[in-house]
Amino acid sequence: MKDDFSWLDDERPLERSPASSGARRGLRRFLPRLSRLPRLRRRLRARADKASAPDSAAAILEGRSDRPVEELDNRLRALRERSFGEQPSGAEAPGALFDVDEVLVTPEFQRKPGGVISAVALSKAQERQVELLKDIVGGSLDASDEGDGGRPRLSPRFSLSAFIRLALSALLVLVVALPFVSSDYAVGDLTASEERPALTSMYDLLDDLEKAEHVLVALEYGPTAAGELDALTELLLRHIVAHSAKPIIVSGNPIALVHAQNIIRKINRSVAAFALDLEANQDYYLLRYLPGEALGLRELSENFADVARVSAKGELTGLEVSALEDMSLILLIAESAEDMRLWAEQVLPETEDARLLVATGYSAEPLAAAYADSLDEVVGLVVGFRDAYIYGEKLAIAYGAPSQSQRESTVDSAPAGESPDPQGAAQLPTVTAQSTPTSLPTATAPPTLRPSPTLPLPTATPPPTATPLPTATSEPVLYVEVTADQFINIRREPTTAADILALASEGDRFETLGKNDDGSWYNILLPDGVEAWIASFLVEELWIAAGDDSASASAPRQQTLMRLEFPLRLGKNQPRFYQAQASGAGDHPEFVLNRDRKGETSRLEAMTLGALASVLIIVFGNLVSALRAFGMRRSAGPAK
Amino acid sequence: MNFGQRLGIALSAFVAFAVGAIAVTSLLLGDNPAIFNNQPGSERAAELLALPGDVLLRLVVIVISLSVVIGIANLLYVHVGRVARGKVYSGALLASFGVAIFWHLTRQGDPSLLEAVQLPIESSLAALLFVSLVAGASRVMQKRADVWGLLFVAVVVLVLLASVPLAELAPLRAWRDWLMRVPVSAGARAFLLGIAMATVVTGQRVLLGQDRSYRG
Structure with a gap:
C-alpha cells in the first residue's frame, strides 16, 4: 500500500543521462558511497527486511495490531480508509504542494436529486470553491512537470508568477533587514501605540511582588515560537527576579525547559559584571518535565508538592511549597490557545483565588483573548513582541532613572x-x-x-x-x-x-x-x-x-x-x-537594566516596515488583479 | 475469530471501562467531604475516594514518560532502516542525534546547538510562512475578484495597518479591536464550545466502549 510519502521511499533509480550515470559529480564525489560499505549495509538491510518494517509513519501505523476493519463502525472505517487506505483510483498526481490534493480531495458523491446523499454532496459552487482553494494554496502542476513516480519537480520553464513571488520575497526581506543596518529607516512611534489595560494589569501585579514570593511560570512553547515569545519570557523573568521573588518554572515541553535554562543563563551573563548570579533551586526553580499534556497538568495541580520536589536535572529542589495555593501568581507563556485552555481547565480549578497572567503570540491572540475575557481568573494578557517591547520600556522607565522624583517628568x-x-x-x-x-x-x-x-x-x-x-x-x-x-x-x-x-x-x-x-x-x-x-x-x-x-x-x-x-x-x-546603566554593584534592579534594547528596537522597526510593505504588496497585487478581471469582463461583453 | 480472541477483547475492554469509570469517579468526587454531608469520617472517606484517581494519574504519567523514550527508540530504529536503504537524510538525522548527545555529555551547559541551530531554523520557517501568506494574499483577487475576496483583502489590510504604530493610523485600531472583540471572539467561542462538547461526547463514547481513543 502506498502512503502519502511513498515517493520518498521510491527505490527506482533516477534516470540519468548516459554521460552522468557512471560518474558522480560535484560534492557527491566526496560523499562515501553506502554501497561500498557492504557489510554494514547487508546487516542493516537484513534487519530491516526481517522486521518487514515499512518506513513511513502511515505504513507503520497500518501494520499495527488493531481492531480488524470489519469490526469498525462506518465512521471509523471511513476514517481509517481515508487515513491509511489506497489512493482512490484515478486520483490526480500530487501537485506542487503534494499534500494539498490529499487534504482537499473532492468527495465522489453521487448527485441524485432528491436522494439521501444529495444532502451532503458538494454543489457545483462548492466544488469550484475547493478547486479555487487548491489553486491558491498549491498552484497547479502540468503532467509534464511530474518526475518519476509522480514526484513533483520544479518547472524548468520561466514562470512570471514565480518571478513575481521571488521579487516580493526579496522586497520583504530587504525591507525587514533595513532597520538592522541603519537606524535611519525607522517608521512609526511607539507612543502612538495604546497600552492595553491587560498589559498594565500584568505589569502592576508583577511589580507588587515581594521578596521570596513564589510565582509559577509555565513555559508552553517550542522553538518555532521562541522568536516571538523569548523577549516576553526574558522580560517577565527579569521583572520577577528584580523583586527577589522566585519563579518556579514548569513545562509540558522538554525543549521549553532547556530553553528556559538558557534564558536564565542569558540573564546571568548580563548581570555578571555586577557580581550577581541567579542560583538554581535558590533564586529560581526549574521543575521536571510534565508529560501527557492535560494529564501532566492534572498531576501538577493534584500533586504539586511531589512535582516540585525534583528539578529538571533530577536534583532535589528543597522547595517549601506544598500546594498551588502558595503561589502568588501563575504566569503562563504559551504559543497556542490550546495550552491556555488546558491550564484553565486543569490547573485553575485546583487553586483558590488564583490569578493567571497569560503571555502569548499573535497567532493565538483571537482565541486567547476570548478565553481571557470569559475567565475572571485571567487578570493580565500580553501578546507578541509589540507588548514585550512596551513592557520593556515600562521597566526601563521605572528602573532606568536615578530616582522616582527625578523620573516624574521631563521638560x-x-x-x-x-x-x-x-x-x-x-x-x-x-x-x-x-x-x-x-x-x-x-x-x-x-x-x-x-x-x-x-x-x-x-x-x-x-x-x-x-x-x-x-x-x-x-x-x-x-x-x-x-x-x-x-x-x-x-x-x-x-x-x-x-x-x-x-x-x-x-x-x-x-x-x-x-x-x-x-x-x-x-x-x-x-x-x-x-x-x-x-x-x-x-x-x-x-x-x-x-x-x-x-x-x-x-x-x-x-x-x-x-x-x-x-x-x-x-x-x-x-x-x-x-x-541608564548602573555603575556600581547594587541590588536586583540591575537585572532589568541590562538587555539588548537596541536590538529590540530594530526588530520592532523591522516589524513595522514589514507590515507596511506587506500592505503595499497585498493592495497593489489585488488592485492589478481586480483591474485585469474588470477589463476582461468588459472585453467579453455583456452576458447574454 | 475464536473464543479466546473474543474473550481477550472483552477482558481488555472491561479493564478499560473499569479504569475509566474509577478514574472519572475519583477525580470528580474525590477529596470533597461535602458529598458525605460532612459526617464524621467524611474527610477520610473523601481522601480514600480520591486515592484511586491519584494513583492512576501517576501511573499514566509514568507510562507516558516511558512512551517518549520508546518513541525516540522507534525513531532511531526507523531511520537505521532507512539508512540501510541508502537514505542520506536519515543518516544526517542519526549523525545529528549522535552529535547532540555527545555535545550535551561533553559540554554541559553550552546552549549553542539549541540557540544557534534549532531556534534560528524554526524561526526562519515561521517567517517563511508569513512571506508565503503575503504572496498568497496578494493574488486572492487574481483567482476570485468578487465581494468575498474584497472583504478578505480589506480585513487583512486593516489588521496589518492597525498594528503599525503611527498616530495617523490610530482610528483603525478601534475597527481592528471591534473585529477582534466581536466577530473573531464569537468564532473563537464557538470553536471552544464545539471542542468542549466534542470532548464530553468522545469521552463518554470511549468510557462506554462505543469508540476507541485515537491513542489506541
Missing part, C-alpha cells in the same frame, strides 16, 4: 516663550503613577547613572553656526548649569524639532562652546565630546577657571545625565530610550 528644552512639552514625562503615562518601585528591596545606593562610552552617537550634522563667546583673560571656561527641577532635553540642533540626544537634570554642568544667533540656545559639549544644544532659559551661565575640578563634567553634580541609546528621530519629544 523639553524649548526656548523661552514656548511652553515646555507636557508629554515629555514618559511615553507610557501609567508608569509614573503605578510603577514606583517601592516594593523593591531598597538598593544600598541609588544607581549612579553615567553616559555609556560604548555607544557612539552620530556626529551632529550639519553643525549649527555658533557665535564664539569672548575669551576671558584668566582663561576661565564658560559652563552652563541646569536650573530646571525636571529632566530637560538636550538636542542635536537648536530647535525643538531636533533629535533628543540626552536628558539632564538640575545641577548638571556642561562646557559651553557658544550660542545661536538669537541667544536662545547654548552650544554645549557632552562628556563624551559630542556637541549638542540646550535651551538657555533652563540654564544659567557659570564661569569657572580652567583646571578647576569642581567644574569637570564628571563632577558629582553630573551624575544624572542620561545619554539616549540613540537619538529620537521623529521629534515626538518623548524620552523613549534611556541608556
Whole structure:
C-alpha cells in the first residue's frame, strides 16, 4: 500500500543521462558511497527486511495490531480508509504542494436529486470553491512537470508568477533587514501605540511582588515560537527576579525547559559584571518535565508538592511549597490557545483565588483573548513582541532613572516663550503613577547613572553656526548649569524639532562652546565630546577657571545625565530610550537594566516596515488583479 | 475469530471501562467531604475516594514518560532502516542525534546547538510562512475578484495597518479591536464550545466502549 510519502521511499533509480550515470559529480564525489560499505549495509538491510518494517509513519501505523476493519463502525472505517487506505483510483498526481490534493480531495458523491446523499454532496459552487482553494494554496502542476513516480519537480520553464513571488520575497526581506543596518529607516512611534489595560494589569501585579514570593511560570512553547515569545519570557523573568521573588518554572515541553535554562543563563551573563548570579533551586526553580499534556497538568495541580520536589536535572529542589495555593501568581507563556485552555481547565480549578497572567503570540491572540475575557481568573494578557517591547520600556522607565522624583517628568528644552512639552514625562503615562518601585528591596545606593562610552552617537550634522563667546583673560571656561527641577532635553540642533540626544537634570554642568544667533540656545559639549544644544532659559551661565575640578563634567553634580541609546528621530519629544546603566554593584534592579534594547528596537522597526510593505504588496497585487478581471469582463461583453 | 480472541477483547475492554469509570469517579468526587454531608469520617472517606484517581494519574504519567523514550527508540530504529536503504537524510538525522548527545555529555551547559541551530531554523520557517501568506494574499483577487475576496483583502489590510504604530493610523485600531472583540471572539467561542462538547461526547463514547481513543 502506498502512503502519502511513498515517493520518498521510491527505490527506482533516477534516470540519468548516459554521460552522468557512471560518474558522480560535484560534492557527491566526496560523499562515501553506502554501497561500498557492504557489510554494514547487508546487516542493516537484513534487519530491516526481517522486521518487514515499512518506513513511513502511515505504513507503520497500518501494520499495527488493531481492531480488524470489519469490526469498525462506518465512521471509523471511513476514517481509517481515508487515513491509511489506497489512493482512490484515478486520483490526480500530487501537485506542487503534494499534500494539498490529499487534504482537499473532492468527495465522489453521487448527485441524485432528491436522494439521501444529495444532502451532503458538494454543489457545483462548492466544488469550484475547493478547486479555487487548491489553486491558491498549491498552484497547479502540468503532467509534464511530474518526475518519476509522480514526484513533483520544479518547472524548468520561466514562470512570471514565480518571478513575481521571488521579487516580493526579496522586497520583504530587504525591507525587514533595513532597520538592522541603519537606524535611519525607522517608521512609526511607539507612543502612538495604546497600552492595553491587560498589559498594565500584568505589569502592576508583577511589580507588587515581594521578596521570596513564589510565582509559577509555565513555559508552553517550542522553538518555532521562541522568536516571538523569548523577549516576553526574558522580560517577565527579569521583572520577577528584580523583586527577589522566585519563579518556579514548569513545562509540558522538554525543549521549553532547556530553553528556559538558557534564558536564565542569558540573564546571568548580563548581570555578571555586577557580581550577581541567579542560583538554581535558590533564586529560581526549574521543575521536571510534565508529560501527557492535560494529564501532566492534572498531576501538577493534584500533586504539586511531589512535582516540585525534583528539578529538571533530577536534583532535589528543597522547595517549601506544598500546594498551588502558595503561589502568588501563575504566569503562563504559551504559543497556542490550546495550552491556555488546558491550564484553565486543569490547573485553575485546583487553586483558590488564583490569578493567571497569560503571555502569548499573535497567532493565538483571537482565541486567547476570548478565553481571557470569559475567565475572571485571567487578570493580565500580553501578546507578541509589540507588548514585550512596551513592557520593556515600562521597566526601563521605572528602573532606568536615578530616582522616582527625578523620573516624574521631563521638560523639553524649548526656548523661552514656548511652553515646555507636557508629554515629555514618559511615553507610557501609567508608569509614573503605578510603577514606583517601592516594593523593591531598597538598593544600598541609588544607581549612579553615567553616559555609556560604548555607544557612539552620530556626529551632529550639519553643525549649527555658533557665535564664539569672548575669551576671558584668566582663561576661565564658560559652563552652563541646569536650573530646571525636571529632566530637560538636550538636542542635536537648536530647535525643538531636533533629535533628543540626552536628558539632564538640575545641577548638571556642561562646557559651553557658544550660542545661536538669537541667544536662545547654548552650544554645549557632552562628556563624551559630542556637541549638542540646550535651551538657555533652563540654564544659567557659570564661569569657572580652567583646571578647576569642581567644574569637570564628571563632577558629582553630573551624575544624572542620561545619554539616549540613540537619538529620537521623529521629534515626538518623548524620552523613549534611556541608556541608564548602573555603575556600581547594587541590588536586583540591575537585572532589568541590562538587555539588548537596541536590538529590540530594530526588530520592532523591522516589524513595522514589514507590515507596511506587506500592505503595499497585498493592495497593489489585488488592485492589478481586480483591474485585469474588470477589463476582461468588459472585453467579453455583456452576458447574454 | 475464536473464543479466546473474543474473550481477550472483552477482558481488555472491561479493564478499560473499569479504569475509566474509577478514574472519572475519583477525580470528580474525590477529596470533597461535602458529598458525605460532612459526617464524621467524611474527610477520610473523601481522601480514600480520591486515592484511586491519584494513583492512576501517576501511573499514566509514568507510562507516558516511558512512551517518549520508546518513541525516540522507534525513531532511531526507523531511520537505521532507512539508512540501510541508502537514505542520506536519515543518516544526517542519526549523525545529528549522535552529535547532540555527545555535545550535551561533553559540554554541559553550552546552549549553542539549541540557540544557534534549532531556534534560528524554526524561526526562519515561521517567517517563511508569513512571506508565503503575503504572496498568497496578494493574488486572492487574481483567482476570485468578487465581494468575498474584497472583504478578505480589506480585513487583512486593516489588521496589518492597525498594528503599525503611527498616530495617523490610530482610528483603525478601534475597527481592528471591534473585529477582534466581536466577530473573531464569537468564532473563537464557538470553536471552544464545539471542542468542549466534542470532548464530553468522545469521552463518554470511549468510557462506554462505543469508540476507541485515537491513542489506541
